[in-house]
Every structure is written in structure tokens, then in C-alpha cells.
Amino acid sequence: LHLGQASRTGQGAMSGSTAHNTRRWAAAAAAAAVIVVLPVAAMKVLHHAPPEPAPRAAVELPPPAISPAAMSRAVSIVESGIGEAYPGAAIAAGVGATVMDVRALGRIGWRAASPPVIADSTVYDLASLTKAMATTVAVLLLVQDGVIELDEPVRRHLPAFEGEWKDDVTWRHLLTHTSGLPAGAAIRGRTPAERTQRLLRTKLGVPPGRQVTYSDVGYLVLWEAAQKAAGEPLARMLERRVWQPLGLHATSF
Numbered sequence: 001l002h003l004g005q006a007s008r009t010g011q012g013a014m015s016g017s018t019a020h021n022t023r024r025w026a027a028a029a030a031a032a033a034v035i036v037v038l039p040v041a042a043m044k045v046l047h048h049a050p051p052e053p054a055p056r057a058a059v060e061l062p063p064p065a066i067s068p069a070a071m072s073r074a075v076s077i078v079e080s081g082i083g084e085a086y087p088g089a090a091i092a093a094g095v096g097a098t099v100m101d102v103r104a105l106g107r108i109g110w111r112a113a114s115p116p117v118i119a120d121s122t123v124y125d126l127a128s129l130t131k132a133m134a135t136t137v138a139v140l141l142l143v144q145d146g147v148i149e150l151d152e153p154v155r156r157h158l159p160a161f162e163g164e165w166k167d168d169v170t171w172r173h174l175l176t177h178t179s180g181l182p183a184g185a186a187i188r189g190r191t192p193a194e195r196t197q198r199l200l201r202t203k204l205g206v207p208p209g210r211q212v213t214y215s216d217v218g219y220l221v222l223w224e225a226a227q228k229a230a231g232e233p234l235a236r237m238l239e240r241r242v243w244q245p246l247g248l249h250a251t252s253f
Contacts, residue, residue, distance in 0.1 A: 082106040088117040158225040174222040180204035
């Protein structure tokens with residue numbers, strides 16, 4: 001740039017060797033510019049990333065097969081309990097979401113006249129699994145929603161749960177079978193409301209937090225308390241928020 005300005009500003013006053021030298025330096029500068037620019041252009045080409053290869057289509061592999069020997073062993077184990085521990089059972093074997101083998105064994109009741117188990121339609125009583133599949137899930141949903149806290153007294157939502165030491169019984173105590181309530185109780189009444197009233201009057205054997213006693217009574221109280229806190233029947237809440245989203249279409253009360 002400096003040489004170019006010199007040639008322009010001094011073009012009329014230069015003569016002889018001065019003008020010749022100026023033209024020679026200008027030519028040299030032009031050549032230098034070419035030498036500098038070309039390698040830069042070459043560097044740009046050399047550093048240009050090659051095009052990425054097209055992604056390969058995903059190949060879905062079939063799930064691994066369940067060997068006949070493994071299935072036979074499973075059937076044998078379940079059959080050994082029929083008539084002793086349970087009247088019938090259904091077995092489903094698979095990988096992930098793929099069910100690969102289904103078997104139905106035994107009957108739905110203890111009598112010889114009971115209908116046989118049908119693997120894809122027989123509905124079972126979950127019994128005490130209700131504690132885990134329904135009551136506990138409902139309580140933890142209420143905690144997640146900020147409606148209750150595990151260490152607050154249950155009576156805040158269930159005032160009818162009254163009696164000695166009951167002011168100190170928390171949701172956590174009921175969940176962990178440490179409320180002091182007995183394992184079971186004879187609860188009678190002509191109507192559901194009367195039976196619930198008598199349930200809530202069940203006396204504590206010890207103060208809460210003192211000992212662990214697996215208690216059906218405690219989980220019945222827990223159900224009633226959760227229902228009051230939810231403001232709707234728990235069966236309806238669980239159907240809407242848990243069983244239907246999980247595809248448990250045969251699960252209900």
C-alpha cells in the first residue's frame with residue numbers, strides 16, 4: 001500500500017532511474033502479493049472438512065430367543081406350587097416389550113369346578129400388593145404435588161383419626177408400619193361410613209416410631225387420609241395418573 005501511494009503521489013515528479021526503480025518495486029510487491037494470497041487460498045481448500053457420510057439406517061435386531069429348556073424350567077417351578085400355594089397362575093416370558101411365550105396353569109379357585117386360568121384375560125386379586133401399587137404411589141404423588149409432607153401429622157387431613165398418641169402419627173409412620181397401630185382388627189359396620197369411623201378409632205398399641213408392626217389397619221388409615229388430602233377418590237386419581245399412562249388397562253378396584 002505504501003509503495004502504491006508513493007507511485008501515485010510522486011508520479012509527475014519522478015524521472016529516469018527513480019521511475020524505473022519505482023516500477024520494479026511495484027512489480028515485486030505485486031508478485032509478493034500473489035505469493036502470499038495463493039498459499040492462503042490453498043490452506044482454505046486443504047482445511048475444508050470432507051462431507052459427512054450419510055447416516056446408516058438403523059437395523060433392528062430381533063430379541064434373543066428364550067430357550068425351550070429355560071421356559072420348561074419356569075413352568076416346572078410354577079407348577080410345583082399349584083394346589084399348595086395357589087390354585088393357578090399365568091406365565092409370560094419375553095424381552096423388553098416383546099412377549100415371546102405365555103402359559104396358563106391351573107384354575108382360578110381352589111375348587112375342582114373352578115374355571116381354568118386364561119393367560120390373557122384372568123384378573124387376579126393383588127391383595128397386599130395394593131399397598132405398593134396403589135396406596136404408597138398415591139401418597140407419594142401427593143408429596144410430589146406439594147399437598148402433604150411425609151413428616152407432618154396425618155390428622156391435619158384426617159381429623160377423625162383421634163385418640164391417644166394419634167396427634168404424632170405422620171404419613172411416614174403409616175408408610176413404614178411404625179405408627180403403633182395393630183396388624184389387624186375386627187372392624188364391623190352396616191355401612192362403609194360406619195366401618196370407616198370404627199377403623200379410625202382403632203387404638204395404638206405403642207407410641208408412633210417405637211416399633212415396626214406390619215399393619216393392614218395402618219394402610220387402611222393411610223388410604224382414608226390420602227383420599228381426604230387428594231379431594232377425590234384415590235381409585236379415580238390412580239386410574240388417571242398411573243394405571244392408564246402405564247397401559248395397565250386391567251388394573252382397577
